Amino acid sequence: xxxxxxxxxxxxxxxxxxxxxxxxxxxxxxxxxxxxxxxxxxxxxxxxxxxxxxxxxxxxxxxxxxxxxxxxxxxxxxxxxxxxxxxxxxxxxxxxxxxxxxxxxxxxxxxxxxxxxxxxxxxxxxxxxxxxxxxxxxxxxxxxxxxxxxxxxxxxxxxxxxxxxxxxxxxxxxxxxxxxxxxxxxxxxxxxxxxxxxxxxxxxxxxxxx
Numbered sequence: 697x698x699x700x701x702x703x704x705x706x707x708x709x710x711x712x713x714x715x716x717x718x719x720x721x722x723x724x725x726x727x728x729x730x731x732x733x734x735x736x737x738x739x740x741x742x743x744x745x746x747x748x749x750x751x752x753x754x755x756x757x758x759x760x761x762x763x764x765x766x767x768x769x770x771x772x773x774x775x776x777x778x779x780x781x782x783x784x785x786x787x788x789x790x791x792x793x794x795x796x797x798x799x800x801x802x803x804x805x806x807x808x809x810x811x812x813x814x815x816x817x818x819x820x821x822x823x824x825x826x827x828x829x830x831x832x833x834x835x836x837x838x839x840x841x842x843x844x845x846x847x848x849x850x851x852x853x854x855x856x857x858x859x860x861x862x863x864x865x866x867x868x869x870x871x872x873x874x875x876x877x878x879x880x881x882x883x884x885x886x887x888x889x890x891x892x893x894x895x896x897x898x899x900x901x902x903x904x905x906x
Contacts, residue, residue, distance in 0.1 A: 725817035745786040765802035
């Protein structure tokens with residue numbers, strides 16, 4: 697330990713005051729705030745990460761972090777606080793904790809873990825903020841719903857088309873004996889080919905939607 701004293705000259709007389717008879721630097725630590733805080737929000741979660749500055753390796757492994765986040769337009773006094781269980785400089789926020797379409801701001805601070813007996817520190821100052829927003833996936837959901845609807849309609853529509861095609865071919869076969877060489881095919885015979893092309897276009901359309 698160390699002995700910390702204060703010396704001063706008051707009215708021409710030197711005085712020495714004992715401030716800390718036994719001062720242990722390990723018990724009076726205040727770290728620099730985390731740096732380079734960044735975020736990445738997806739439809740399912742928001743990832744936030746940062747880095748530390750001027751922290752010895754033996755302290756980096758026993759650090760404790762506290763995350764604070766809020767709606768961007770709100771005051772920090774109503775922000776939510778989370779003490780992180782890990783010493784890793786990262787955290788994830790589930791999308792269910794965030795309102796869709798609302799911008800959020802987050803910041804973090806650090807100190808030596810309270811479970812550590814060899815060192816003691818107070819919280820650092822808060823880091824700079826990072827801003828993120830939960831993506832709006834409503835339009836994507838509607839598109840998926842429309843694709844599924846088309847897939848459900850494709851089965852009965854294809855079955856009906858093939859059934860009508862079979863019936864038309866059977867009907868037109870009764871008149872094939874009356875056709876002679878050089879005669880133009882009747883609409884009854886060309887119509888099945890049109891239906892076949894129509895059915896093929898439906899299959900291609902469903903392939904694109906998938």
